[in-house]
Amino acid sequence: MRQDNRLPRVLHALLHLDGMKDPATSDQLAEMLNTNAAVVRRTMAGLRDQGILTSIKGHGGGWQLARPLDEITLAEIYKALGAPTLFALGCGDEDSQCLMEKAANTATARALEMASQTFIQVLSSVTMADLADDFELRMKELGLTPEDFAYEGTGQH
Amino acid sequence: MRQDNRLPRVLHALLHLDGMKDPATSDQLAEMLNTNAAVVRRTMAGLRDQGILTSIKGHGGGWQLARPLDEITLAEIYKALGAPTLFALGCGDEDSQCLMEKAANTATARALEMASQTFIQVLSSVTMADLADDFELRMKELGLTPEDFAYEGTGQH
DNA sequence: GAATCACGTAACATTAAAAGTTACATGATT
DNA sequence: AATCATGTAACTTTTAATGTTACGTGATTC
Numbered sequence: 321m322r323q324d325n326r327l328p329r330v331l332h333a334l335l336h337l338d339g340m341k342d343p344a345t346s347d348q349l350a351e352m353l354n355t356n357a358a359v360v361r362r363t364m365a366g367l368r369d370q371g372i373l374t375s376i377k378g379h380g381g382g383w384q385l386a387r388p389l390d391e392i393t394l395a396e397i398y399k400a401l402g403a404p405t406l407f408a409l410g411c412g413d414e415d416s417q418c419l420m421e422k423a424a425n426t427a428t429a430r431a432l433e434m435a436s437q438t439f440i441q442v443l444s445s446v447t448m449a450d451l452a453d454d455f456e457l458r459m460k461e462l463g464l465t466p467e468d469f470a471y472e473g474t475g476q477h
Numbered sequence: 478m479r480q481d482n483r484l485p486r487v488l489h490a491l492l493h494l495d496g497m498k499d500p501a502t503s504d505q506l507a508e509m510l511n512t513n514a515a516v517v518r519r520t521m522a523g524l525r526d527q528g529i530l531t532s533i534k535g536h537g538g539g540w541q542l543a544r545p546l547d548e549i550t551l552a553e554i555y556k557a558l559g560a561p562t563l564f565a566l567g568c569g570d571e572d573s574q575c576l577m578e579k580a581a582n583t584a585t586a587r588a589l590e591m592a593s594q595t596f597i598q599v600l601s602s603v604t605m606a607d608l609a610d611d612f613e614l615r616m617k618e619l620g621l622t623p624e625d626f627a628y629e630g631t632g633q634h
Numbered sequence: 635g636a637a638t639c640a641c642g643t644a645a646c647a648t649t650a651a652a653a654g655t656t657a658c659a660t661g662a663t664t
Numbered sequence: 665a666a667t668c669a670t671g672t673a674a675c676t677t678t679t680a681a682t683g684t685t686a687c688g689t690g691a692t693t694c
Contacts, residue, residue, distance in 0.1 A: 322650050322681045328569035331581035345640065352575070359682065361641065377641050378691025394584065405680090406592075408565045408651090410480035412489070418509070419619075423612040424488035427551065427603055435563075435596035442588040455580040462576075479652045479679050502669065516653065518670065534670050535662025562651090565680090 326363050326401050329353055331394065333364070334448055335455060337373075338389055343382030363401070370400035390449035398443055406439060407432055483520050483558050486510055488551070490521070491605055492612060494530075495546055500539030520558070527557035547606035555600055563596060564589055 333349050346357035346364075353360065364383060367373040372392055374384045398404075411432055412425035459465075490506050503514035503521075510517065521540060524530040529549055531541045555561075568589055569582035616622070 322648095322679090323567035324565050324681060325567045325569055326681085327566060328578075328581045328585040331584060332569070332575070332578045335577040335581060343640095347640085356683065357640090358643085358684070361643085362682095365642080375641060376691085377639085377689080379639050379693060381640050381691070383641095394588070405565045408481050408562045409484060410482045412482055412485035418489070419615045419621075420492040420612050421485075421489045422615060423608045424485045424492060426611065427488060427608050428485040431551070431596050431599040431603075434599045435592040438595040439588050439592035442591045446584055446588075451580045451584050454583065455577050458576045458579060464576075479650095479677095481652060483652080500669095504669085513654065514669090515655070515672090518672085519653090522671080532670060533662085534660080534668085536664060536668050538662070538669050540670095 324404050326404065327394075327398055329355075330363060330367065330397055330401065331448070331451060333360070333383075334372075334385065334389070334392070334397075335451060337383060337385050338448070338452060343376055343380065343384045345382040349383065366400040366402055367397065370396070372397065372400055388449070389452050390447050392448040393444055394446045394448070395440055395443035397448075398440070406436055481561050483561065484551075484555055486512075487520060487524065487554055487558065488605070488608060490517070490540075491529075491542065491546070491549070491554075492608060494540060494542050495605070495609060500533055500537070500541045502539040506540065523557040523559055524554065527553070529554065529557055545606070546609050547604050549605040550601055551603045551605070552597055552600035554605075555597070563593055 333353060336349070336352050337344055346360040349360045349364075350357045364373055364375070368375050371386055374386045376382060376384070409428070409432065411429035412421060414425075416422055416425065490510060493506070493509050494501055503517040506517045506521075507514045521530055521532070525532050528543055531543045533539060533541070566585070566589065568586040569578060571582075573579055573582065
């Protein structure tokens with residue numbers, strides 16, 4: 321299949337949302353993420369259901385953070401996305417009859433399982449606040465200020 | 478993309494090859510692996526180039542192990558396959574301009590990198606002989622003998 | 635209360651890479 | 665010389681994310 325970029329995309333979106341006082345519309349986020357509004361809604365739906373984001377309909381509506389960044393771990397976000405398939409590699413047919421195939425599949429599955437645990441463990445140890453810190457560091461390194469990253473919205477609602 | 482099952486498939490094939498004294502043709506292996514000969518040749522090409530397998534053309538030819546199983550680690554096999562993409566997850570655009578996107582991508586990439594290291598590490602710690610042992614254990618648990626797994630070839634060449 | 639805005643969602647097209655398939659060239663054996 | 669088996673190219677199929685379009689529903693504004 322195609323590569324699944326939902327996780328980094330959502331992380332990116334959340335960082336932008338943190339810097340805004342008004343809700344951001346799906347269209348605004350779509351522009352930031354170089355995609356379109358339907359993809360944004362579809363992707364963020366899980367985060368809303370999980371209580372990470374709030375969505376507001378109607379005039380002045382859009383997406384907002386439901387919690388401060390330091391109370392959101394990357395693992396929680398990954399889970400909110402439905403914990404999508406991590407690996408492009410498979411471990412063969414689940415219920416094969418051949419015992420040699422079973423040995424081969426089990427060995428592959430074990431390596432994948434260990435890797436998966438590492439992945440989740442790393443995600444669990446990082447919060448969105450850590451990403452915000454990383455962003456600020458990068459900004460200072462370039463001698464920029466937060467104003468350079470404020471979203472240029474219409475301000476009308 | 479579709480799932481990549483080359484690794485478990487090749488492991489399976491090597492276990493079968495270990496039990497045979499004559500070379501196995503691509504057609505024979507294809508039958509064991511539930512695929513066809515061209516896929517077998519394409520998949521095993523890397524293992525031949527890496528000196529794990531030998532391929533012999535012509536009458537009585539086919540595929541053979543080039544080394545004993547305890548001198549072949551799973552990591553070496555994975556590398557011989559070209560170290561195919563491990564993850565279905567991507568970490569976003571490599572050279573994005575947005576610093577927030579960079580922070581998001583970097584965090585994702587870090588988690589993937591750690592997971593990848595774990596994967597390789599586990600593969601490095603397992604040899605094909607370990608898989609053969611696992612197979613024998615499964616066989617004994619079912620009260621079967623090696624003869625039950627000998628390939629029923631034509632014997633003609 | 636009508637118009638507008640923005641999310642919610644369904645349906646369909648696009649995309650990318652492994653896997654499946656077919657065909658034929660090359661080399662080895664009989 | 666005929667046959668067997670690999671080597672390889674070209675093309676089709678498969679699968680799930682992504683892109684796209686369209687329309688329903690709820691909230692706000694005037």
